[in-house]
Amino acid sequence: MSLEQNDIDQLVKNYREDFTPDVEQGLRALHGRLTPVRRLRPRNNGRLYAIAAAVLLLLTAGYFVFADRGLTELRNDTGQLATYELPDGSSVVLQSGSVLHYSASDFNTAERRLTLDGQGFFEVAPDADRPFTVSSAVGSVRVTGTAFNLRARSSELEVEVSEGTVLLQHAGREMQVKAREAALAVDGGSMEREEAPNLNHHAWRTGELRFDHTPFEQVLVYLNDNWGIVCTWKDDTTCSFPVTSSYHTSDARSVLEDIAELNGVKVRSTGTDGKHFELTGTCSK
Amino acid sequence: MTWSRLLCTLLLVAGSLVSLLAQADTLPDNFTLTPGERPLEEVLLELTVAGTQLSFRPDQVAGVTVNVPRGQRTAEAWLEAVLGGTGLTYRRGAAGYLVFSDTALTERSFTLFGMVSDRETGERLIGATVQLPAEARGTYTNEYGFYTLPVTGGRLYARVTYVGYLPQDVDLLVRGDTLLDLALQPNRELPQVLVTSSPEAEGEARYFETGTRIGRSEVTQLGGAxxxxxxxxxxxxxxxxxxxxxxxxxxxxxxxxxxxxxxxxxxxxxxxxxxxxxxxxxxxxxxxxxxxxxxxxxxxxxxxxxxxxxxxxxxxxxxxxxxxxxxxxxxxxxxxxxxxxxxxxxxxxxxxxxxxxxxxxxxxxxxxxxxxxxxxxxxxxxxxxxxxxxxxxxxxxxxxxxxxxxxxxxxxxxxxxxxxxxxxxxxxxxxxxTPTYRSERARWGNxxxxxxxxxxxxxxxxxxxxxxxxxxxxxxxxxxxxxxxxxxxxxxxxxxxxxxxxxxxxxxxxxxxxxxxxxxxxxxxxxxxxxxxxxxxxxxxxxxxxxxxxxxxxxxxxxxxxxxxxxxxxxxxxxxxxxxxxxxxxxxxxxxxxxxxxxxxxxxxxxxxxxxxxxxxxxxxxxxxxxxxxxxxxxxxxxxxxxxxxxxxxxxxxxxxxxxxxxxxxxxxxxxxxxxxxxxxxxxxxxxxxxxxxxxxxxxxxxxxxxxxxxxxxxxxxxxxxxxxxxxxxxxxxxxxxxxxxxxxxxxxxxxxxxxxxxxxxxxxxxxxxxxxxxxxxxxxxxxxxxxxxxxxxxxxxxxxxxxxxxxxxxxxxxxxxxxxxxxxxxxxxxxxxxxxxxxxxxxxxxxxxxxxxxxxxxxxxxxxxxxxxxxxxxxxxxxxxxxxxxxxxxxxxxxx
The missing domain is CATH 2.40.170.20 (TonB-dependent receptor, beta-barrel domain)
Structure with missing residues (x-):
């Protein structure tokens, strides 16, 4: 019950502070914090989904613990976002298909250790004494209290920080990543940091995509990172042009189609998962 | 859970629903933009700040300035207002608006036509040259000051010249057959031009202007008996x-x-x-x-x-x-x-x-x-x-x-x-x-x-x-x-x-x-x-x-x-x-x-x-x-x-x-x-x-x-x-x-x-x-x-x-x-x-x-x-x-x- 109250408190606070623009914001936060679980039938219709999600707010949000050798597994297979409350009060929004593990017994004792496979947004409850560390096969991210997006794949680990500072550890080296910065560690040793003023790696959750003179191939990378959209160029003819855009949507395909169309690039869906596309077009000026 | 919390929650949910329903429409909200002569890119960004979803190619809008009018408009109306007169157009895409160079326009042919006149007197100018410098071609006005010039659509720079007048450069967007009346300013600074028999028509027009113009200015300067x-x-x-x-x-x-x-x-x-x-x-x-x-x-x-x-x-x-x-x-x-x-x-x-x-x-x-x-x-x-x-x-x-x-x-x-x-x-x-008499009478009138x-x-x-x-x-x-x-x-x-x-x-x-x-x-x-x-x-x-x-x-x-x-x-x-x-x-x-x-x-x-x-x-x-x-x-x-x-x-x-x-x-x-x-x-x-x-x-x-x-x-x-x-x-x-x-x-x-x-x-x-x-x-x-x-x-x-x-x-x-x-x-x-x-x-x-x-x-x-x-x-x-x-x-x- 306390979880629900926390949520409501948070929402009401937002609601009172700045109602007009934050309804949507709030709703998006709501999206993220929902624990949709199995009762939720995935719907593609955004409005119905939203209504359902809003109704669900009133329902108990739960998390499912699968005890397996002392490891707690948080796995989101819903096709939607799922928000989980961790025992230390931190919360995590997991993208569908992502898995988070932590030790049921050790977590939040001396430290807070988790492993991530997939993508998640962490809002870490401040606790200077117990460092919060998310690891993947490639490296780890160590924080004390902050909010960040973490994408952990088999060969790369990418963090994009929305609040505070995190420490990215990879191959025995460390890199400090501040708010509105992103860093990518690739298996094999490289670690790169860049500005992330638009927090586009959060888009899978926030729906906020902002491009500013962004090359088209970078746009494709964002779409891939956020939603796993895979684009291939037909005949290996690639083409690049800068784009400035602003979207709040989770419909990645529409964004792809729009931006591609800006330069007359044609998008054809390949496969049935709605994530694979073939691009054709000549880069006409 | 207290009743007040529940109420707040319900309100919030209701608000979310309204907001969602509204979002599904085409952003009907009216809003204002900073008025004045501004770079288009800046204006488009301001539109996104106001919540408009759109994409454009910055290389296509670079250097384009637009005049932002006052008043409240919807996003679509704003696009309509600021993009008119640029070579760009917009369209509703799948996710938002697309702002792009109207490439279709440049593939189509239109006609630019109108009258050229003196700005001070309104007198129509005969033989004024209307040129497209980029294409090195042009035309000239007829005996009534009328001209017609086939052009391709899109952004167009035209130059209008006439001996004794300041040349006028026109930057316009041709989206269709366009009536463009031009008024030239007499040139007071550089009057030293000989008009008569000058091959005045520039460009191709000179081949068809087979007459010799007798300029009023030289007539005045020449005087007479x-x-x-x-x-x-x-x-x-x-x-x-x-x-x-x-x-x-x-x-x-x-x-x-x-x-x-x-x-x-x-x-x-x-x-x-x-x-x-x-x-x-x-x-x-x-x-x-x-x-x-x-x-x-x-x-x-x-x-x-x-x-x-x-x-x-x-x-x-x-x-x-x-x-x-x-x-x-x-x-x-x-x-x-x-x-x-x-x-x-x-x-x-x-x-x-x-x-x-x-x-x-x-x-x-x-x-x-x-x-x-x-x-x-x-x-x-x-x-x-x-x-x-x-x-x-x-x-x-x-x-x-x-x-x-x-x-x-x-x-x-x-x-x-x-x-x-x-x-x-x-x-x-x-x-x-020897009386001799001569008398002559002549009377003619027309x-x-x-x-x-x-x-x-x-x-x-x-x-x-x-x-x-x-x-x-x-x-x-x-x-x-x-x-x-x-x-x-x-x-x-x-x-x-x-x-x-x-x-x-x-x-x-x-x-x-x-x-x-x-x-x-x-x-x-x-x-x-x-x-x-x-x-x-x-x-x-x-x-x-x-x-x-x-x-x-x-x-x-x-x-x-x-x-x-x-x-x-x-x-x-x-x-x-x-x-x-x-x-x-x-x-x-x-x-x-x-x-x-x-x-x-x-x-x-x-x-x-x-x-x-x-x-x-x-x-x-x-x-x-x-x-x-x-x-x-x-x-x-x-x-x-x-x-x-x-x-x-x-x-x-x-x-x-x-x-x-x-x-x-x-x-x-x-x-x-x-x-x-x-x-x-x-x-x-x-x-x-x-x-x-x-x-x-x-x-x-x-x-x-x-x-x-x-x-x-x-x-x-x-x-x-x-x-x-x-x-x-x-x-x-x-x-x-x-x-x-x-x-x-x-x-x-x-x-x-x-x-x-x-x-x-x-x-x-x-x-x-x-x-x-x-x-x-x-x-x-x-x-x-x-x-x-x-x-x-x-x-x-x-x-x-x-x-x-x-x-x-x-x-x-x-x-x-x-x-x-x-x-x-x-x-x-x-x-x-x-x-x-x-x-x-x-x-x-x-x-x-x-x-x-x-x-x-x-x-x-x-x-x-x-x-x-x-x-x-x-x-x-x-x-x-x-x-x-x-x-x-x-x-x-x-x-x-």
Missing amino acids: AGEDDPLQLARLLPGVTSGADGIGGILIRGSEAGHNLILLDGVPVYGLSHAGGLLSIFSNQAIRRIDLYKDALPARFGGRIGGVMDVHTRDGNLYNNELTVGSSLLSGQLAAEGPIRVGESSFLVTGRYFWASRLLERFSEAYKQDRGRRGSTDYDVYDLNLKLNQKAGKRGRVYLSLYTGLDNYQNDSWQSQSLSHTNEAGTEFRYT TVGALRYNHVFSDRTFGNFRVSYSDLQTRSAFERYDSILEQSNRIYEGQLFSGMYFSEIRQLGIAFDGQHRVTSSTDLRFGAQGSVHHFLPQLMTSESSLSTYERPGNEAIQRPVEVTPYLSVSSKWRNLYYRLGIRASLWQTADAHYFNLSPRLLLAGPLSPQVDWQLSYDRTVQSVHLLNSFVIGLPSDLWIPSTEQIAPATSPQVSGKLTWRPQPDWNLTGSLYHKRMKGLVAYAEGRQNSETWIDDLSTGTGRAYGLETSVQRSRGRLRGWLTYTLARSDRTFDRRINQGMTFPFRYDRRHAVNLLLIYQLGERTTLTGSWRYESGLAYSVSVATRSNPTSEGPENIPVVLERNGFRMPPNHRFDLNLHTELSTSESNITHAIDLGIYNVYNRHNPVYYETRPVYSVEDDAPVSREQFYRIYIAPILPSLSYHLTFGAPARPTFGRQ
Whole structure:
């Protein structure tokens, strides 16, 4: 019950502070914090989904613990976002298909250790004494209290920080990543940091995509990172042009189609998962 | 959970739902943007900040600024508002708006069309160039200031230029066929441009602008006899254009006759263009906007005469401000008033001239004649009046009413008596008196009126409808007697001869002239003219007094009808520019009809970047003939129509021209022409008889060919031109004239040199000098007389051995004129002052020779001898004119049309 109250408190606070623009914001936060679980039938219709999600707010949000050798597994297979409350009060929004593990017994004792496979947004409850560390096969991210997006794949680990500072550890080296910065560690040793003023790696959750003179191939990378959209160029003819855009949507395909169309690039869906596309077009000026 | 929390939660959920429902629509929220002139990119970003989902390519919007209006709009309305006028467009995509270069637009063709006018007066500008610098092509405005230019869609930079005006650059977005009216600002800073005969049309347009423009500014700077500005004075400085001394005899182009010129006043044929026999033209410089003179490569819309074409356009009157000009030269007083009737929509222009000098002339001539022992006086009254009204008719039309009327009334009487005495062998004294009387009267006037409506049918089609009236009434008469009276016995011996020329022409016409742009390089010009004429030519001669003449009856009136359709296509093929034209003319009189075709061909192109060539072939047909008579020295023009006996005259002309422009302001031209004239009509030699003159006309052919060269500098402090013409023109008539032998044309000027120099002394002050030299007139002079074997006519008949076999001394003259305009920047009064000297070195250029008997006593009897008198008109004369203009901003006429 306390979880629900926390949520409501948070929402009401937002609601009172700045109602007009934050309804949507709030709703998006709501999206993220929902624990949709199995009762939720995935719907593609955004409005119905939203209504359902809003109704669900009133329902108990739960998390499912699968005890397996002392490891707690948080796995989101819903096709939607799922928000989980961790025992230390931190919360995590997991993208569908992502898995988070932590030790049921050790977590939040001396430290807070988790492993991530997939993508998640962490809002870490401040606790200077117990460092919060998310690891993947490639490296780890160590924080004390902050909010960040973490994408952990088999060969790369990418963090994009929305609040505070995190420490990215990879191959025995460390890199400090501040708010509105992103860093990518690739298996094999490289670690790169860049500005992330638009927090586009959060888009899978926030729906906020902002491009500013962004090359088209970078746009494709964002779409891939956020939603796993895979684009291939037909005949290996690639083409690049800068784009400035602003979207709040989770419909990645529409964004792809729009931006591609800006330069007359044609998008054809390949496969049935709605994530694979073939691009054709000549880069006409 | 407390109730309050639950309530808050419910509210929140409700709010979310509303918000979601709203979001599903197309963002109907109105919001404001920071107004002003701003970069488009910044404006688009501001739109996204306001919540609009969109994408654009920053490289496509770079450098584009837009004007953001005030007020609240939805996102879509904002895009609509700011993207109009840029080359970008928008579309709703799957996720948001897409802002992109309208690539589809640049693949489509549209037409840019409109009017070019003077920003200050609203006067439409003829021949203004509209160019697309990026594509190095353009067009120019027609006689109504209308242009049409095919363009591709999208962003477009056009440049509009006109001599004497500041160029105007237009940056616009073409999304469809676009009406773009342009108003040019007169250039006050750089007035030093020579307009006349400059190859003004830039780009491809120059190949089709085959006429020579007579600029109003140079006319003003050149001045004229007694300070009377006259466009024809300037025309006569062009190669291939000539006239008799001091302009007498009209204007003659390339060896054709005065009556062969097509003079159009606002498109209406004019039958007389001279005041005072050519000393002045009927074109008051204040009423004229521009004159285009064509010697060859005639557009098919011109026809009906076999010589050159003078296409005279009158001014419209200021559409925005009232102006009043009063002025005077040494000959005439002038008044011009113009202004808007409804500002920007309609205007009027009235100009009038009255030659008050006639009053002085009367007294002066009286005294002059008295000094020479004669009595009598010369009286000359001249006035002319121009009226023009124009009214905008809808968005695409304009109505013009123009009216000209003018009258010359000349009268010259001279009575002289000598006394002789002689004593015979018987000592008787005989006293003789020799009363001699000369009387000349000439009165001619013409009226030209036109009601025109021009209409922009579409972006590619322009049309002009016209109803017109033109007339000429001429009546000239002379009476002369030479006698000798023996006082004591009252024995009288003498001869009286009189004649009268009477001509009445009226022409009522309707016409349509259309222009259609087929493709970007192909233009069609087509139309038809129909007119009904009324001719009443009369010629009477008698040995009785003029007072016994009867007014001509109406039975001699002829009413021919003429219909002339025409069509021409101008286009280009690679580097070859061509214009093919055809004009048909059907001339129908009561007893005859003639059908003639006049093909026209113009080929032109660049030979190198600096050299242009031009070849042309023109066939022209003339169904009205002008009979020139110099019986009394003064021209007595008689227009007669083609009838069963007299076929229309035709003339083919072939000509070629090379223009070399070594530098932008220097221009060298050389042209060659060859012209034949068939079906020319002239009075048969001998005396014309009242009854038979019309049946007694002689027909013949003519030939004219020559070389015209000129060097011209069109810009700079010193500008002007030097021309040299080598030409020949001769005539061959039937046996009744010169026994069928070829003889030179009266105005056969073998050599002609013209020099015009305009020196810019100050911004508004010019000193203009002009010198002209021409071979003398070919003139028929009788060097002997023989007695008349018949009882008719005078006792002695002058014998002319060879028609036009005598050459008068060459004709040359130098004139100077200082023109200045004064005004202060605050006042709206402008003073224009002209000070000049006509015929600086006092050359007595003969107009004609007159023979007068001089009586003396020889061998005990009084005898008369014919004595030649060289008649010249203008000795050295100062000229002065002053014009005061109220209501106009200080505006030099330099470089303006």
